[in-house]
Amino acid sequence: MNLNLLALQLLNGIALGVLYLLIASGLSVIFGMTDIINFGHGALYMLGAYVGLSVFNFAGSFWVALIVAPLIVGVVGGILERFTLHRIYDRDPLYHIILTFGLALMIADGVEAIWGKGPQQFSSPEILSGAMALGPIFYPRYKLFLIGAGAAVALGIWLLFERTDFGLIVRAGAQSPDTVRIMGVNISNYFTLVFVLASALAGVAGVLAGPFLNVTPTMGDSILIVAFITVVVGGLGSFRGSVVAALLIGLLQSLGTVFLPQLTGFTIYILMIAVLLIRPQGLLGEYEVRSESTKVTFSEIINPVPITDRRVLGLIAVLAVVPLGIDTFYSSFFVGLLSLMFIWAILALSLDIVMGYMGLLSFGHAAFFGIGAYVTGLTILNVYNSFLLAAIIAIVLSAIVAYVIGALSIRLSGVFFAMITLAFAQMFYQLALTWNDVTGGSDGLSIPAIELFGLGLVDLGDTVIFYYFSLLVALGVYAGAVQFLDSPFGRIVTAIRESERRVSFLGYNTNTFKRRAFAISGAIGGLAGALLAAYQTFVSPSSLFWVVSGDVVIAMMFGGMGTLFGPMIGGAAFVALSEILSSYTDQWRFVLGLLLVLTIMAAPRGLVTVYQSLVDQVRDRTGSGGSPTAAPEQTPARDGGEPE
């Protein structure tokens, strides 16, 4: 064993660890106090790097940047918290998590708008450049500084939490916010302060990382996942846990690259999954899952619209004649786009079964999407060119994978479930990226035009034929899902969301139902993936990246969780918005994020409820004056007989 190499890698690992610590500790503290996993943390880190760069260019001094940039980022974090999260603390923490994802999109695109898309260069200060001799090895001065500065900041934070009144209140708030309130402290102000502090920490990490790593608009995405893993492994809410976990993970990544290169990408995910399964509270954490944050809940139930409803039939009629207008009103690309919208509708629906009906926050649905796509592609390429065959295999495999993931994860709930599904999905992403021989790695797989049955009967490569096919599949899936949820099995699944305990009192093994429902959800997701492969005639790992999982959540929430047809509309709207917005502006994700934030704050049940309130307004205005229960097929069942 090369000792020099070992020494170098140890130092590299520690440097990485310090960086992760700064980000993870902020995440951990926010979570400890507010139960919120802040998906925007990566973006704040990135913001710190960019702001630091600008301050550096403006003031000419790295040290000024190191002080000013974190302050700015802290203020930005505080403003965001005040305007958004602060107003919805009475809601389910899981809504907060989704909202922070929207904030992340907004910050990321805001950065792109101001600083541009390309990578920026951040030079390190003169006295820190070059390498220093440490015995037989040379090590960059800047990295030594990074280790030192990061450790100093971490120490400072620890002192802040252990020795000051502020820290006392924060720690107490993490244990029991109500008690702190009773003692006369306005705990919600402390929520804001904690957010400011955490943002500033992320900003420090960004400025420190800037001269050494790449300053790009995507730097937040990649580090966020590692930060999540660090927090989970160390223990949500535990600062000491973050220290241990951050160093552990930094060393694992650093040494792993040299000694276990094949497993490099996977080790951290395996670690996180192992910790979640064996000791969910983390290595040093004592966090107990609070009952409110175990499931997504909502009080208003909106039943899915049956497929024989007039409006649905009307929509189908309109969609059926769309292809006739090709070349007169629009190009075939537009029709292809509609097909993509159907695919996303199916995908969003699959997530709704798990999230809207079972109440489990799954952040890993991209896995099924991608598995479906890859399996289809591989089958077409290697077995036989028949979509039916490929899709069946894809559905079955996705269902199996979903069942296994479900079986492993179902004992967790709330945030932990979200994290573990995220980890599993990322593992598949890594697999697709590294298993070059099979998946083609980052280059992807090119598929020839797909036949429906094989034997040259129905060519799915034809845009119009594919359009009708995907429309049929979407309708079929919707009708099937409605039937399924109306069946005894489906009703139990819905009941589990409302109160799992009561369902188990009735004698049902709730875990069995959850696993099966998750498997069905995965199967539908796989079907969507299969269609995607047919549409694009190309598959690449990007459909497995965690941001896609987040996109599906956005689509579902935007449409309306728990309604089946809402997410379908949401999925279609998502594709439409992305396409339309992206041809007007490069910052379309900003608008998407903004819509998500607004949706959660003002209309958490999504477009579906907006439509409902529009209908109500019109009815009020036209003075039909009746109760909203006038038109039975339009109004949802009310719980407790409340007026709408």
Add this chain to the structure above:
Amino acid sequence: MPRNTGSDRGDSRRTFLRVAGAAGAVALAGCAGGGGGGSGDGDAETDASGGGSTETDAGGTATDAGSEGADITLGALYPLTGPYGGLAQLMRQGNNLAVAQINESGGINGSEVEIVGEDTQADPQTGNQKARKLVEDDDADVLFGAISSAVGAAVAGYAAEVNVPYYPVVAADQITGENCRRTTFRYTTRATQMATSGAPWAVDRFGTNFWIHNADYLWGNSVATAWEREARNAGEVNVVGNTTSQLGASDFSSYISEIAASDAEWVLTGLNGGDAVNFLKQAQSYGLKNNTTIVSPVNSFQFIRRAAGEAAIGTFASIRYFEGFDSEVNRQFVSDFTDMHGSAPDAFAHDGWTNVQMYALAAEQAGSTDTDAIIDAQPGIEFEAPMGSTRYRECDHQAVHPVSIGEIVEPADYEWPSMDVLQTVSSEDAILPCSDVGCEF
């Protein structure tokens, strides 16, 4: 105690509608008003691509140059988002210069030319989607661009299926090798051409023990394979180690440490764009080039020389294009480019410009933009490009031209490092014979 009643929810929903409507209107108005300039990548930036913003093309993905209702549409794919963003902008500038010059001298066959660009985000899936959009929605007659070889490969497949000529600006061998298509014409120096001219020279000059590090995707792997093969052809060599990193990876410390701790005399880096810059800068802080010479097929790119600055000086690179290259055509090209865009051109601007010019010549020769006519006419066109005379080969549609290698040295005419050309290999010597290429149409 009153619970959250319907009217409250109605209120918040109304508010939501108002705010969302306003936000949507503002977004669309602002962006439409900005003429699609929302991308901002031409304007207030500190990145390496342009000096002053005297560009005549606004940023964004809308029509870049030419006028509305033009008869010939060129579709261009640019990886504006991601590690190749800086390179993509230069390629776009080169394309736009060519289009402007062509239109000034009467267009192609008397028809005005317009060019429409789309952002592939350096992702093959997105690239495929955008290529579809360009062909089906924008009625592009021909496709240009990509930079990322993975995107290029995906688009080449699509272009062949819909029978549209495609001029990729990618360097991975396969695109005019075993994955060649009759619709693909590649001017860009392919990995093997650079390896043939660079590897034996590097072994000769720096030693037989070398390390290979590349980004794990089509082009990176192509470089690694080609250089190793050509080095072995030249004699007995020892590949001390071979490591790969993910495309867009930001931390090369582990790899640099490994290389530094080994006994490799030089290292071949199959990295491009932001990756290459990062590697150079991090290697600089480890003092790598004091003990291990860094050789690259692409560090001669202006973007990399500018961004890496001092970290690039003292390293060696194959030269696809050099703004100080001594030829009359190049001087004219540099001058025209600087007039239009306010800064010097680079390899991608050069490749983009040359591709469009050669296509235009083929279309003039053929008298139309029909794909089959273009495919017939293109190999017969001999063009005097800034880096030397060039033409496409009949057998694989790969362009032949001389290839050079040199050292990156202190700045000379510009404020970024310049180059010393140390060896030039002729067109014939730099390219594999048709029989060895493995291409069949």
